[in-house]
Amino acid sequence: MKCIILLTEFLLFCVNFILGEYFYDVNYVDVPVDHFSFTNNATFKLRYLWNDSFWNNDGPIFFYTGNEGDINTFAQNSGFIWEIAPSFKALIVFAEHRYYGKSLPFGKKSFSDPKYVGYLHSSQALADFVYVIDHIQSLNQHFSGDSKNPVIAFGGSYGGMLSSWLRMKYPASVLGAVASSAPILQFQTPCDVFNRIVTSVFQISSENSDCADIIKKSWRALREVTGNAEGREWLTKTWKLCDSLKNENVAVLFDWLQEIYGNLAMVNYPYPTSFLSKLPANPVKTFCSKLSITSFKPKPLLEGLGKALNVYTNYTKDAKCTNTSETSSTSIGGLAWDFQACTEMIMPMCSTKRDMFEEQAWNYTKFSHDCYTRWNVQITQPNLAIIEYGGKNLGAESNIIFTNGLMDPWSGGGVLHNVSDSVHAILMPDTAHHLDLRAYNRNDPTSVLHARYYIQVIIRKWLQSYYREFLNTYYE
C-alpha cells in the first residue's frame, strides 16, 4: 500500500515536472450572496477545483481557502498540498474567493455599485467556504450520522489569514488550519515594518550593499526629473513606458515602483517562478546585480535603475514597453482587492528615514478619502478586522499552524510565537512569502524543508486524534 502511494507521488511529481501543472475538475456550487441577512435570497455560482485521485472516501479534505485572485493561480502555485495529499489520502479542494476569478456574484456589474460590490466581505467569504465544505461533506455518504470527513484548511498570504480565521470562526467545520505567511496582525503592526523588511532584503541581496542606497536616493532623482515636461519625456523614453508620463500620473509611477520593490522581496524565491511575474531565481539579487550606475546624478541614476527594473517588468524580454498600470502579470489583486483594502483589510503602511523608500507618513484621512472617491463607501470603523477576528488575542484558539519566512515583508504582521500547544509558529529565517506552500525544489532552503516536515507531523496528529475520537477508527 505504502509502495503504491509512493509510486503515485512519484508519478504525480513526474507529470508535474514534465507538464508544469496540476490537474483537477472544475465545479460550481450555488451559494447565497448574503449569508447574514434575509433581505435577499440571491445566489451565485462559486467555483471550486477538485481532485480525488488520492482519496478513499474516508480520508481528510485538504481545503485551500482562495484569496485575491483566480483560484487556478493558487492551485498551480501550492504544490506542497499536491505533494502531501497522496500520503494523507486526502481529497484536494481549492475554493475560489467571491469576487475573484469566475466567482463574480453579479457578473460584469459586480464592481459597479456598492449595492453589488458591498457583499465583498471576508465574513461572507468564510461563510462561502463553510457552505462549500458542507456541500462536499454531504455529497460523501461514506460516514453515518454526524460523522464527517475532517477538513484541513490551507492558505497563503490573505488566503492564510482566511484559513486561520476559518478555523477560529468555524472550528466544528474545520479541524485545523495551515496559514502560510498570513499577516493577521498587520492591522496593528507599526506602519513602517513592511518597508523596513523590504529594505533589509535589498540590503543583504546586494554584494556591495549599495542596492538599497541607490533606491533610497532614486526618489529625489525621480521627483526632480518628473518635475518638468522634458524630464518626464526623457523618463518615458529611457524606461520605455507604454504611456507618455504626464504630471498627473507621477504619483501612480511612484506607487508602482514601491509595489514592485515589495513584490520582488515577497517572491524572492531561490528558483525561477511566474507567480506575480516571470522572474529569475533570487530576483532581488539579480535586480541588485543589474543595478549599476555611472553617477548619483538624477538621469544616470534613473537610467541604471530602469535597466534593473527590467528584471521584474521584462525578464522574458518579450514586452515592448513598460506598463505602469500593473505590477503583476497574473490575476493577483486587482479591483476586488482594492475594495477589500479600502474597507476591511486596512493595513496602515508608511516609510521613514530608516528604509529605502521615500518618506511617507500613514495618512488615514487621505486614504479613506481616496477610497471613498473610488468606491463610494464610507468606512466609519478602521479597526473592523481587529474586532471581527480578535487581533493579537489568540489565547482561545487551537489547531493552527502559522508559518512565516523572515525575509518576507509580510512577516512583520505574522504570528511569530507559539501561542499554545496547538497554535504553532514555524519560522523560516531565510525565506520569502509562503515559499513553504510551493512545490519541492532542489534549491529550497533547509528551513522550508523542516517547516514542511513539521506541518505534516502536526496535521497527522490532528487527524489521528479526530479519527480516534469522532470516527472510532485509526488514522495512519
Added chain:
Amino acid sequence: MKCIILLTEFLLFCVNFILGEYFYDVNYVDVPVDHFSFTNNATFKLRYLWNDSFWNNDGPIFFYTGNEGDINTFAQNSGFIWEIAPSFKALIVFAEHRYYGKSLPFGKKSFSDPKYVGYLHSSQALADFVYVIDHIQSLNQHFSGDSKNPVIAFGGSYGGMLSSWLRMKYPASVLGAVASSAPILQFQTPCDVFNRIVTSVFQISSENSDCADIIKKSWRALREVTGNAEGREWLTKTWKLCDSLKNENVAVLFDWLQEIYGNLAMVNYPYPTSFLSKLPANPVKTFCSKLSITSFKPKPLLEGLGKALNVYTNYTKDAKCTNTSETSSTSIGGLAWDFQACTEMIMPMCSTKRDMFEEQAWNYTKFSHDCYTRWNVQITQPNLAIIEYGGKNLGAESNIIFTNGLMDPWSGGGVLHNVSDSVHAILMPDTAHHLDLRAYNRNDPTSVLHARYYIQVIIRKWLQSYYREFLNTYYE
C-alpha cells in the same frame, strides 16, 4: 473593604426586596444595521442598560446578551447577576437584542418587508454585542495599550445561546460565558423531547398523577366540541374567550393551549413570579390541583380544564376574558421571534403517543410554507444554525458554563455533559427554565444554590487568570 462590599450587597438586596426592581441608566449606541456587507451604511440605536455602582474601572464587565424581548424584562428577572456583581466589582450591562424592545432598526416599519426585517439575524445580533462591548471598553481609558476590561457574558434561554455563541465566535472580546438553559442543540434533538419533558413535569406535579392523563384526553374532547358551531359557542362561554371561537381559529386555540402547557413547565418556579405571566409558586402543581373533572365526557372534561387554565391566564383574577392570541403578558417573543423561528432558529417540534399532547408529526414543508406566507422569506437551508454555530461539535470551545434544570422542557436541547476542563455542564435535577439566573429566593432548591456557587468559582478562576496574564495584576 470586604465589609463595605457585603454591606452594599445587603442594601441592594433590601432595596430590591422592598421595591422589587433593579436600577440602571438607559443608554443607546449607534450600531450598523448590517455588519457583514457594505451595501448600505445605515445605523440604528441599540439600547443598553448600565449600572456601575459596584465597578471600580478595572473590574470586569458582566454583559447580558439580550434575547427575545424588552431588555428591561431580562434585567429585572436576572437577579443573580445583580447579586454577585458587588463581590466581583463588576460593571453591569444588559444589551438589547436588535428588533426587540426599543432597538428597532427601522422603527415601526421594521417588520413590514424582508428588506427591513431581513437584518434580524443572530450573527448580526452577536456583532451588535461585540460593537457595544468595544464601545464600552473604549469609553474606559483606565488601561493602557491593548489591555481591556474582561467581559463575562450572561444569558438565559435564547440569551444563553447567544452568550455561548458570543464566546465561541468572539473569544478575544469575551473571556467567558454563562449560558443558562441554552438549548443550542435543539436543532438536532429528537422533535418530541420538549413535549416529553413537559409531560413529565405535569406527571410528577400531580398528586394522583392524572393531570397529564386528563390533558392527553382533552384533545379529542376539544376536537369533538370545536367541530360544530354549538360546541364552539359553548366553549367560548365556558372558557370566557374574548373572541367568539370560529372554525378557522380552532387551530390557533390548539397552538395556544400547547404553548401554555410548555410555558407552565418552563416557569414552574418554587415561588410566585411574573416572568411570562403572573403566576403562583409551583404553577404546574397549582394547575394540576385545580384540574378536577366530574366525568371524562367532552364537556365536563373541558369545563374542568377551563378552570385549571385560569391559573395561567387569570391568576390575578383581573382579566375579564381569556385572550387566545397571546400566551405571555410580558414582552417575550412576539412578532420578531416568529421571524427568527421561521428563518434561523428552526427547532423541529412534534408530539407522539408517549406524551400528553395531541399527536403531531414534524412537518417541515408545512412549517416552511406557513412561514413563507407570513414573512415572504424562503429558507433553502433548514440547518443554518447548525452550520453557523457548529452543532454538537464543541471540542474546540473554552470558557463556557452551560447550566440546565432537568425539569425544564428546553433541557433536552441543552449541553448536559462537560465538554472539556473549561466547558462545563452544571445540572439542576429539580429545576425549571434558567432559575439559576434569577435572584435568590428562600424557596430555591439546593441544586440552584450549588449551581450559583460553582458559577462564581469558575468565573473567578477565569478572571484571576486573565488579570495575571493580560493585566499583570492580581484579581481577588
